[in-house]
Amino acid sequence: MSKTQSSDWWRGCVIYQVYPRSFQDTSGDGIGDIRGIIQRLDHIASLGVDAIWLSPFFKSPMADFGYDVSDYCDVDAMFGTLSDFDELIELAHAKGLKIIIDQVISHSSDQHAWFKESRSSRDNPKADWYIWADPKPDGTAPNNWLSIFGGPAWEWDTVRRQYYMHNFLASQPDLNFHNPDVQNAILDTVRFWLDRGVDGFRLDTVNFYVHDKQLRDNPALSLSTEDGNFMGVDAPDTNPYGFQDHLYDKSQPENIVFLQRLRALLNEYDGRTTVGEVGDGRRSLKTVAAYTNGGDKLHMCYTFDMLSGEFSAEHFRRSISNFQSVVQDGWVCWAFSNHDVERHVSRWKREGDDVEHLARFAITLLSSFRGSICLYQGEELGLEEAEIAFEDLVDPYGIRFWPAYKGRDGCRTPMVWEKDAAHAGFSAAPRTWLPVPESHLRHAVDQQDHLSGSLLSHYRQTLAFRKSHPGLVDGPMRFLNTNGDLLAFIRGEAHERFLFVFNLDRQPVEWTPPSDLSIAEPVRLPGFAAGHEGDAIMLSGLDVFCARLA
CATH class of the missing domain: 2.60.40.1180 (Golgi alpha-mannosidase II)
Incomplete structure (x- = not known):
């Protein structure tokens, strides 16, 4: 049995992240869609990867571009239909590619039917499905918890005359995982996609599911040599979120019980996997260990260790050695780039660097690590972080913290397929949701695809070398x-x-x-x-x- 057919295919696998909005537009609205992913499956398969991770495509008002879900069991019309998704699954499987989808279950959109019912009164059947709390006697928020997207993590609701909690935008209320009915409903949505044939789930903010029932204040984060970068990995240093030690608003012990329930569900199906996103500052590795040990919770996790600006032998050695010593029987997924951080060649380049050579070095380094690895669309072309003018920004995170922090739009610009085509072959629309940077055009797929010695060719050769030697996969x-x-x-x-x-x-x-x-x-x-x-x-x-x- 080949590695891709075995139940543990995920150990040492290579995952390719597709950000659907920016991959390929076939409808002409300037936004990528599922049929566009189908159209470009051959490109993904040619890299020699094992699986595709799809960022959210669920029905959503798109306040946070799909990470605010209003229906967990439907495809947003801008991306296509459930039939399109079923076709994608079938065609990807025919090419030997697994499909992993992004599950955003720590919070929903405020447009979700669950939240609409929950906020309608204090005694409706879903009144306790979200995190509601009375104000302090002076009318202020229940505690000092902060939103990653800026300001308090509490929003006043005039109907219930209570605050509700949101770790991100006010339009992204957090679900109450202390309520077993919420857990059951979430697991039902997971089963929906398992029954459609998905091979796994990337779990967004997996340590955010459960909050402290007592709503205790977070202490200030003490500065010490051991703390390192006190801002941690959850926020840029322009964001006061990093001033707190997040003891109570996430990473609660009850989270493990839900992860065990989730794993039990996946175990009913053959060859399924989970990869959790853990953002927990200094405690990330301990959280990963707790979430992946014992074989009864998550299959693997990733942290933000290698998504930072640090580029040194000591940093990589320390990150991997710490993982190997702390996480005894768990598994890791390493990545250098994704849809939330500046592209790694831009983070790591120095004056005088040949950026293409730096990209070759980076993929050779990443593919030699023990663990699974995740690539982000466009890195195989050597794309650098795009410079986006303020008037073109759409990311609420970047708009909120501009100009010190420019947000995530620079790593989310459309893929460049054809150098001389309109919008580099991404879309026939007059205008795309984010502009295609002119500096990316020379890196287009058609400029590298059949060119011996191109960076794209190097990615294919490097991943083929890794896959051909089992000791490099999970040795x-x-x-x-x-x-x-x-x-x-x-x-x-x-x-x-x-x-x-x-x-x-x-x-x-x-x-x-x-x-x-x-x-x-x-x-x-x-x-x-x-x-x-x-x-x-x-x-x-x-x-x-x-x-x-x-």
């Missing part, structure tokens, strides 16, 4: 001591082991591996010039050495 990973900004480790089992050495410095370096390592055969990696003479390995700046060990 062990052991770090070696190095000098300078070098990351060196051994991957694989005893019968086939690889030595990887990455020079994250921009200057040449020489390194001598431990005397007990015997290089059997250097592996030539396209685009890199590292070599060895005698016992020494010589690397240029941003260079990679790989060899089979005896």
